[in-house]
């Protein structure tokens with residue numbers, strides 16, 4: 001389902017992440033502040049993404065490092081936020097099928 005209604009995102013540039021339009025490795029988190037990521041996520045799930053959503057696909061180690069870096073920059077992410085993102089992702093996936 002496209003929650004953006006009649007609007008559609010243009011494709012990203014080649015060589016960048018197709019979800020956030022930022023050049024990062026697949027095992028690294030998406031840039032939650034990327035406008036492309038925000039609209040891409042919203043189009044899929046009908047809600048705006050959080051940093052927890054952006055790192056949901058990452059390993060526990062990458063999540064831990066990302067959470068530390070975000071904390072150094074004044075952004076706190078709790079394990080509960082990660083758990084909530086997982087739950088919402090599962091709910092949204094079930095809704096889509």
Ligand SMILES: [Zn+2]
Pocket residue numbers: 017018019020021022024029030031
């Ligand atoms: Zn990305």
